Amino acid sequence: MESNKLTKLDNKIPIKSIPEQELNRIIIMEFTEWIADLLSLTDEISAKRLEIALPAIKEHCWSMGFDEIKKMFEMYVDNKLALKPIPNYFDRILLGKILIAYKQQKKMNRIDENKEKRIQDDLDTITCFDSFVQDNKIHNFNYWIFTYLESKGIINYSKEEKNVVIEISKQNAKPGDDIVMISKTKLLERYFSNLSTKGKHIKDFL
16 A cells, blocks of 8 residues: 555645546545654544645645645745744645645756756857867757757857858758758858957857
């Protein structure tokens, strides 16, 4: 039975996709026990508050799976949210506060992850440019850098200029060649070559 509980409560499927009867059973028979153990809710008053609060899970956490709901409460207990844990206490109001704090934390984490990715993308772009200056070539697997620089507004080739390069790539293509990848690589080489000729470095534009 314990193995079955772990399977249900570790599910990534949004609870909105679980049939109502089954969802009620999981909340009442399994999740109630899990959260009572986590928060050390043992007295009758706590049990009553828990009984009143848990139906709100269906309303406020409908897009989350039980695995994420568990993670949210574990972060609360471990003091990883901007909300001080209250020992041996839980009610419907606190549930709302935990959910707000968790969503704020997720948003901050996404901001940090995006910032780290931008930094890494900039570093990879600089490395690619330095390599191009050395051997006057860009490997096809770095074609994504063209899209990255274009999304930042650094590269601004017209549709006509792109089409010319695409046509040339098609004429020189071999069976199985990725025309889009080859074309973006050639456009990136053209842009890097122009910068290098002018004595400029891509890092000054990032």
